[in-house]
Each structure stands twice: as structure tokens, then as C-alpha cells.
Amino acid sequence: MTNIASYIDHTILKPVTTYIEIKKICEEARKYRFAAVCVPPPLVELAMESLQAVQTQKHPAVKVATVIGFPFGYSVVKAKLAEVEQAIADGADELDVVINLVALRNGDWDYLTGEMTAVTDLVHSRGKIVKVIIESGILQENEIIRCCEIYAKVGVDFLKTSTGYAEKGATIGAVQLMREHLPPGIRIKASGGIRNYAFARQLIEAGADRLGCSASVAIVEEGDAIKK
DSSP states (O other): OOOGGGGEEEEOOOTTOOHHHHHHHHHHHHHHTOSEEEEOGGGHHHHHHHHHTTOOSSSOOOEEEEEESTTTOOSOHHHHHHHHHHHHHHTOSEEEEEOOHHHHHTTOHHHHHHHHHHHHHHHHHTTOEEEEEOOGGGSOHHHHHHHHHHHHHHTOSEEEOOOSOSSOOOOHHHHHHHHHHSOTTSEEEEESSOOSHHHHHHHHHHTOSEEEESSHHHHHHHHHHHHO
């Protein structure tokens, strides 16, 4: 398997995140060559500046990701679009967007389709990546499958399991189910409760293309120790 670091979005999303912590995860992302850092929206610009300060040809660019409608997803569409606009203006490369779970639980699939069509059109018009968070841990299998169907038609870049704030995060079963019901061009990001190398690798083997982790450094170092 490719170096596991290349799958990881090095993540810090706690509401009391400090500037020092952002600079630290950016330095770690450069050192370990993570795919991206995922940071709170107000700290996107700082993350971008911190990464630019350490990028070299030897160390390719680490992407900056942030979250939209996080963590509950019930912001109205106009609010999510405004968040997207601001995040992109601040330098975000990838937008992890929480769907409206109220609409989902009430079976309003038309609303969900319209919501993410508007968001995806805006993100793609700016040449950026959209990851749609469905909070798989609180959904039934048929709801996960329906999400796969509608968001594949919308044309999102990634379907993402979890925010990390629900009682249940990423699972092997959810990733396998998503992979089974998504076209090959739609990638999967697993997140929520990924704290060790073994679980991270299992998720990748199940079909995950990206992992959202706060324990990223420990996971990589555990993997390196196993290989020795």
C-alpha cells in the first residue's frame, strides 16, 4: 500500500483551536506529507499562510481543507454558500460540507439534491473539491445507499462518512456499502474515530481514498514501526 500519510487529512476542528496548534499541524503535514490539513473556517487563511511558508519543490503542496455547515448541517443553503465563498476567498482548496440531516431524516431528498447541487456548482466553478459529509453512523443502510445515488448524480468529488461529532464515526461496513453503491469516479473519505494504523489501513482496504484523522502522526509512526 502507498504510504498511509498520503491518504490523510490532518485534522483539528475543536472550537477552541489556537493559532499555535494550526501552525503545528501545518508543520506536521509538511513533515509527514499528509494530503491536506483540515481546519476550522476562521483559521483557513492562517493555515494557508503557514503552509506556503514551508512548501518547497521537494515537499509538494499540502492542501487546505475546511468544513461547511459544521457539525450539524442544518444551516440554510444560502448560509452554506456564503461559508463556501468565504472559505475559498481565504484560500481553501477542499470543502467538507455537512448535509442537512433534518431534511434527510424527514425524507426530503429533493431538498438535499438541490442543496448540494448549489454547493457543488459553486465549488466546482472555482476549481475546488467538495466532500459531502452524510454522518453515516446515524443513518440506516437504505439512507446511506440513497445518499450514494443522489450525490453521485450531483457529481460531488467525495462522499464522507462522518463529522466526528456523532456517537458513531467511520466503520468498515459503511465504507464498503458506499463503495458498492458509488461509481468509481466518486471517492470516499472516512473520518470519525480513526485512532490507530490497523483501523486506518482496514478503511483504505474497504475502499476509502482519504482519511480524516486528528491522530495522524501517531498513525503514521505506528505504521512505520510495524514495517521495521
